Amino acid sequence: MGESESISMDAFRVLTDRARLGLTMEELESLKPMYDHFARQTAVLSELELDAEDMALRFPPDWDSLALPHTAER
Amino acid sequence: MTQTTTELCYLTIREAGALLRDGGLSPVELTRAFLERIESLDGTLQAYITVLADDAMAEARTAEAEILRGEYRGPMHGIPIALKDLYDTKGVRTTAGSRVMADRVPTEDATTTALLRASGAVLLGKLAMHEFALGGPDPTCGFPLARNPWSLEHIPGGSSSGSGAAVAAGLCMGALGSCTGGSIRGPASHCGIAGIKATYGRVSRYGVVPLSWTLDHCGPLTWTVEDSAIMLQAIAGYDPKDPTTSHAPVPDYLASVEGDIRGLRVGVPRHYFFADDPDVSKDTLSAVETALGVLEDLGAVLEDVTVPSLAYAGAAQSVIMASEAFAYHQSNLRTRPQDFGEMVRARFRIGGLFTAGEYVQAQRARNVLKRDFAEVLRRVDVLASPTMSNPAPRFDEVDAMSTARVPSFTGPYNLTGMPAISVPCGFTPEGLPVGLQIAGKPFDEPTVFRTAYAYQQQARWFERRPPV
Numbered sequence: 001m002g003e004s005e006s007i008s009m010d011a012f013r014v015l016t017d018r019a020r021l022g023l024t025m026e027e028l029e030s031l032k033p034m035y036d037h038f039a040r041q042t043a044v045l046s047e048l049e050l051d052a053e054d055m056a057l058r059f060p061p062d063w064d065s066l067a068l069p070h071t072a073e074r
Numbered sequence: 075m076t077q078t079t080t081e082l083c084y085l086t087i088r089e090a091g092a093l094l095r096d097g098g099l100s101p102v103e104l105t106r107a108f109l110e111r112i113e114s115l116d117g118t119l120q121a122y123i124t125v126l127a128d129d130a131m132a133e134a135r136t137a138e139a140e141i142l143r144g145e146y147r148g149p150m151h152g153i154p155i156a157l158k159d160l161y162d163t164k165g166v167r168t169t170a171g172s173r174v175m176a177d178r179v180p181t182e183d184a185t186t187t188a189l190l191r192a193s194g195a196v197l198l199g200k201l202a203m204h205e206f207a208l209g210g211p212d213p214t215c216g217f218p219l220a221r222n223p224w225s226l227e228h229i230p231g232g233s234s235s236g237s238g239a240a241v242a243a244g245l246c247m248g249a250l251g252s253c254t255g256g257s258i259r260g261p262a263s264h265c266g267i268a269g270i271k272a273t274y275g276r277v278s279r280y281g282v283v284p285l286s287w288t289l290d291h292c293g294p295l296t297w298t299v300e301d302s303a304i305m306l307q308a309i310a311g312y313d314p315k316d317p318t319t320s321h322a323p324v325p326d327y328l329a330s331v332e333g334d335i336r337g338l339r340v341g342v343p344r345h346y347f348f349a350d351d352p353d354v355s356k357d358t359l360s361a362v363e364t365a366l367g368v369l370e371d372l373g374a375v376l377e378d379v380t381v382p383s384l385a386y387a388g389a390a391q392s393v394i395m396a397s398e399a400f401a402y403h404q405s406n407l408r409t410r411p412q413d414f415g416e417m418v419r420a421r422f423r424i425g426g427l428f429t430a431g432e433y434v435q436a437q438r439a440r441n442v443l444k445r446d447f448a449e450v451l452r453r454v455d456v457l458a459s460p461t462m463s464n465p466a467p468r469f470d471e472v473d474a475m476s477t478a479r480v481p482s483f484t485g486p487y488n489l490t491g492m493p494a495i496s497v498p499c500g501f502t503p504e505g506l507p508v509g510l511q512i513a514g515k516p517f518d519e520p521t522v523f524r525t526a527y528a529y530q531q532q533a534r535w536f537e538r539r540p541p542v
Binding site: 015016019020021022023030031034035037038041042043044045046048050054055056057060065 | 314317385386388389390392393396400404407408420421423424426427428432434435436437438439440441442474475478
């Protein structure tokens with residue numbers, strides 16, 4: 001998103017509705033400049049060229065903390 | 075307030091610890107001095123949300139009896155400290171600086187609270203903070219705003235605002251803060267004190283109200299580097315209640331501060347931290363350049379380094395912090411939005427507007443940042459930079475977007491999880507403190523402490539106290 005570009009108020013309302021924020025028109029108008037700022041700042045992330053091994057999140061394989069009993073112990 | 079009270083409250087943890095251990099100072103006398111000073115000054119500074127005078131005196135009497143019986147626990151025994159008001163304290167209101175949690179009384183201590191109690195520290199009270207550890211000083215949050223002891227018209231930094239103000243003003247000997255994007259180093263820099271965010275996983279976050287799980291760190295703010303080492307020692311280590319903590323052994327941090335830094339390789343990422351940016355204070359850059367010269371005089375070898383992915387660190391930080399905060403607060407944001415202050419309510423709402431794809435991409439970008447820093451850390455031992463891009467702003471200069479408009483010099487190390495400390499490195503012509511940030515390799519807090527201590531002892535900014 002360029003410096004002068006920003007999404008329309010209707011599109012912004014769709015975003016806030018999807019997040020179930022239930023904002024009034026006054027709140028929408030107040031929040032949108034902040035959103036536009038962050039949208040401009042974060043657009044760079046979609047342009048990054050990352051590899052398949054640049055995995056973001058790992059699901060820990062261990063169940064130790066849940067302390068399941070061994071089947072033989074039941 | 076008597077001369078003696080001031081003298082006692084200006085002792086460092088290391089100095090007071092030695093006196094307490096040897097019987098030259100009573101924990102009761104010391105705690106009483108701090109309570110008198112809080113009574114005298116905190117009406118103006120507003121660093122405390124809750125003062126635990128009776129409990130603190132009882133703890134001090136216990137500490138005194140134990141020391142007299144020869145049951146000295148170590149360098150925190152009898153030391154008066156305070157906690158940012160997001161550390162759970164059993165039976166004591168813990169608000170996170172928000173009306174949303176105004177009546178919340180935990181039934182259990184945070185792990186760090188428990189560790190400090192076990193070390194024999196005396197808990198003076200709970201400290202002011204920016205609401206839910208985000209944003210700025212918001213007069214609509216429902217809690218008093220801590221002020222900077224160097225200039226009451228200026229903010230003390232945040233979000234650990236009360237922690238910075240209380241330590242700088244001598245209202246406690248050390249405090250815990252928390253840090254998601256710079257909330258320990260920022261107040262340390264703005265208040266002219268030391269503050270360290272240790273490696274991600276080094277200190278438990280169990281029982282600490284979260285802002286962003288993958289970025290949050292806990293750590294101490296103190297008058298000196300060696301005091302931070304002592305306080306970190308008391309809280310570092312694996313915690314089975316926090317699965318993100320590390321099993322890596324905890325070294326002797328206080329022992330690590332001694333020793334020279336001849337031959338130490340110091341990387342300076344000038345392209346990011348010293349760029350010709352109108353949003354970065356020339357006074358700050360000048361003070362830090364002078365500090366780099368001091369490191370060089372001490373025998374360190376400076377080297378300009380480049381970390382290309384710093385260009386999108388701010389973007390990644392914004393998406394991750396806001397998205398995770400929204401995930402935690404979304405229910406209250408929908409059902410009781412009026413209980414949030416205006417600044418935090420807006421910032422948290424933005425967190426609900428990023429897509430899952432943007433969040434995942436931000437986390438992936440973080441991996442690249444780690445790789446780039448790892449490449450640099452193969453050649454240098456530590457990295458040095460300004461802690462903050464500007465000295466503390468006045469209260470009337472701050473709004474919800476203040477921190478988002480200027481480059482963050484602290485956030486990159488929350489993204490990578492590297493240890494980073496701020497140590498005072500001078501003052502602006504207006505008398506506001508400036509901080510030098512030193513970051514190190516993961517779990518190499520000893521080298522970070524050694525570098526910061528060597529600088530501190532040479533520059534001796536700690537000898538200057540605020541005009542309170």
